[in-house]
Amino acid sequence: MFDVINVTPFIFACLLLNILPGPDSLYIIARSATQGARAGVVALLGIMSGVSVHIVAAALGLSALLATSAWAFTVIKVAGCAYLLYLGFSMLMAKGPQQGCPEAEQKVELPRIASLQRIFAGGFLTNVLNPKVALFFLAFVPQFIPAEVADKTAMFLALGGIFTLTGTSWCLFLVIGTVWLRKRLSGVGRLSFWLNKAAGGLFVYFAVKLGLASA
Numbered sequence: 001m002f003d004v005i006n007v008t009p010f011i012f013a014c015l016l017l018n019i020l021p022g023p024d025s026l027y028i029i030a031r032s033a034t035q036g037a038r039a040g041v042v043a044l045l046g047i048m049s050g051v052s053v054h055i056v057a058a059a060l061g062l063s064a065l066l067a068t069s070a071w072a073f074t075v076i077k078v079a080g081c082a083y084l085l086y087l088g089f090s091m092l093m094a095k096g097p098q099q100g101c102p103e104a105e106q107k108v109e110l111p112r113i114a115s116l117q118r119i120f121a122g123g124f125l126t127n128v129l130n131p132k133v134a135l136f137f138l139a140f141v142p143q144f145i146p147a148e149v150a151d152k153t154a155m156f157l158a159l160g161g162i163f164t165l166t167g168t169s170w171c172l173f174l175v176i177g178t179v180w181l182r183k184r185l186s187g188v189g190r191l192s193f194w195l196n197k198a199a200g201g202l203f204v205y206f207a208v209k210l211g212l213a214s215a
Helices: 007-019 023-035 037-059 063-068 070-092 102-107 116-128 131-144 152-184 188-211
Strands: none
Touching: 007 131, 007 152, 023 037, 023 116, 023 152, 037 116, 037 131, 037 152, 070 116, 070 188, 131 152
């Protein structure tokens, strides 16, 4: 299948797009810093599951509905904004470890410690409820599918799989790097607390940005 195209430019483009900072990277870093490697990996899995939904939808042509139907786009956008706002304000309103309490600092019992199921759902929903992700795949991947390819759906899914693999690799690097820093920085409890606050603020920003987006 891949003998009809040069996969290297596509992989390079995927890596560049994955490295660009965004809500996915922010979510993984925040969860890794506040709850450790397991939480970071679960956040990664949730995000990539959401990405996979968009890839399959775009390959089957469902994402074209979002590009042509203002009503469908608006419904998904409003749901995405609401969830991002909920996620952001939950982080902003969370309480940190009490000052003068070394045990809280050592245990890093950060505010609103989320279950693994909730962390997965957070990563999944922030992707699935973002119509811009669907439109991105609909616009990006077809550029690398030559006209002479017979089964374009299979090619789309294959390229989407490559995008997912490159994204997973980069996100694992973020998890490992964040956990490494988490173990070596002093005052990690308070640092993670403020990182949680910063992440909450940025999620609110992304919600507003999504709300102002047009199809």
